[in-house]
Amino acid sequence: MLRIWIAIVGIVFSALSYSAEESSMSLLDNRFRVDPSIKQITFVIYRAKSSQPVVLVRPDGKKYYAWRSPDNVRWYQESSMDIISIDNPMPGPWQAIGKVTPKNKIKLISHLELSTDKMPNRLYLGESIKFNARLTSNGQPLVLRDFLDRVKLKVTFTKFIENEETLVKEARPIPEVIGEFADDGRGLDEVAGDGIFTVLLPVSSEPGKYRVRITSGNGVFLRAQEQEVLVYPQPLLSTFIQSRVVGTPHKVVISGEQGMILPGSISAHIEHNGPDGDKVTVQGSAQAESNKLELEIPNSENNGNYSWSGKAFATEMGSERPLIFEITEHTYSVVEEVDLAETRRLQELERIQQQKMLEEMQLLQMREEKKTRTMIFIGVGNIVVLILGLVVWFVMGKLRAKKQAIPEMQLEMPKK
Structure with a gap:
């Protein structure tokens, strides 16, 4: 009796184990049967490497080819494999004709969801x-x-x-x-x-x-x-406050939108990279009932370009759904400290030089304008004199012609 129960348990266990795997079978002449209850099935067929795709034969003898098949058949092929999916396959015995490798099994995947x-x-x-x-x-x-x-x-x-x-x-x-x-x-x-x-x-x-x-x-x-x-829109705002005082750290401030982010739920992980490849990691969480988180980043005295990025975490108010936000890379620069007094002196000296140059340019411009006006006056005067000379010459010519005409008229007059 005990042996019978052991055998029954073994059969049930084997059946359960089989049902959890995809259906596979060794084929006799590459044949397999499709059950009438199956509405969609996929065949995974292994064949000899670099061989031609198989020809799939329906129970009624109709053939499906990789390059010619109806709309309910979709065919994916590689050098040693065919994957064929069929909607509403015809029940009964199917056959795959081709160089199917005997060491492999044709896998049948049904009711795929x-x-x-x-x-x-x-x-x-x-x-x-x-x-x-x-x-x-x-x-x-x-x-x-x-x-x-x-x-x-x-x-x-x-x-x-x-x-x-x-x-x-x-x-x-x-x-x-x-x-x-x-x-x-x-x-x-x-x-x-x-x-x-x-x-x-x-x-x-x-x-x-x-x-x-x-x-x-x-x-x-x-x-x-x-x-x-x-x-x-994004309910978290990240702001970088760069320190200008040596020894005073920079700050990254992450603020949550009121009514969207659960107070006290904000936390962040920030990575800060220096110009020499040095990396600093800072992280922290907001205080209870606070919708703002401040993280301090050490202020290096080295000049160069810096960058920071990271992730921010929060909880949505109402649904309490956890939120994750990527903080994209931001950059800033640290340059050598400037002597303000010397800068102001140089700026004032430059201003005076620019003013002097401007005055010289204005004086030169006035001289040029005066010279231009003089040349214009001389040219106009010459033109006026020339015109007056022509007028006088014309008038004198008329007068001389008139004087010559009077004696001739007197000679022609008859004596009484």
Whole structure:
């Protein structure tokens, strides 16, 4: 009796273990059966390296090719792999014709679904959020590494417009890709290859209403989810106060907007870089009930260019949602201290020299103007004299002609 119970438990445990994995099978003549309940299925077929894509044969004998297939078939190919996704596949025995490697199995992925975290309805410009998406097959996490490595998941923001579908294509807003998911165990992704994709989304879109689409696609697998969100102006303001006194530290002041940020929730991590490559890290948190945080940065006496950047953390009032904001890099310079008295003396000397030069230029200009007026007077005088000479010459000529004409008239008169 005990042996029977042990056998039953073993069978149940084996069945549960099998259901958590993708379906795979060794093929006889590369044949496999599709169940009538399956509405969408994906075949992952391994074949000899550099061989031609397989030919997929339906139960009724119709053939599907990588370069020719109906609209419900999507085909992704590599030098040693085919990934074929079919919507509403025909139930019954299928066959893959090609150089399928005997050491590998054809993987069948059915009831493939994409689920994601729900994005907050209220986002803030400049914030970064961790966002997860999950792929499941038959309700279980999909952990087929070869397939996951070729899935591309991305998040797009599109400006919201009412009845967008009624607009012509050229008038529709262009989606902006703001993040791509990864399941590689790096960054914020917790475990590589567990079917959970993670992305750090930097909200860079200007305040307004947007359609957010989470899509996946590797040429064969296409899924999409959509929701509407509102982007608000950034509720945290960071200010740098540069000290002009040696020994007095600089300050970074981070202020939260009243009614948006929970008092006492602000904290920050600042990295300060000097011109010689030296780095100083400062961090701190606001006091209870305070909406302002002040951090002090040591004031170096070295001249040169400095930079600072970091992250600010806060909690949204009302929802108590944790917020993360990237503080972009800012720069400032430290120059040699200036002797104010000597500077004023040099400025006054320069002012006097400029005034003297201005007076000399004005005097020279007056001389030039006087000389010009004299030349004009001389020229006008010469012209007047010339005109008067011509007039006198003309009048004298008339008079001489008149005198010569009188004696001739007297000779011609007859004597009485």
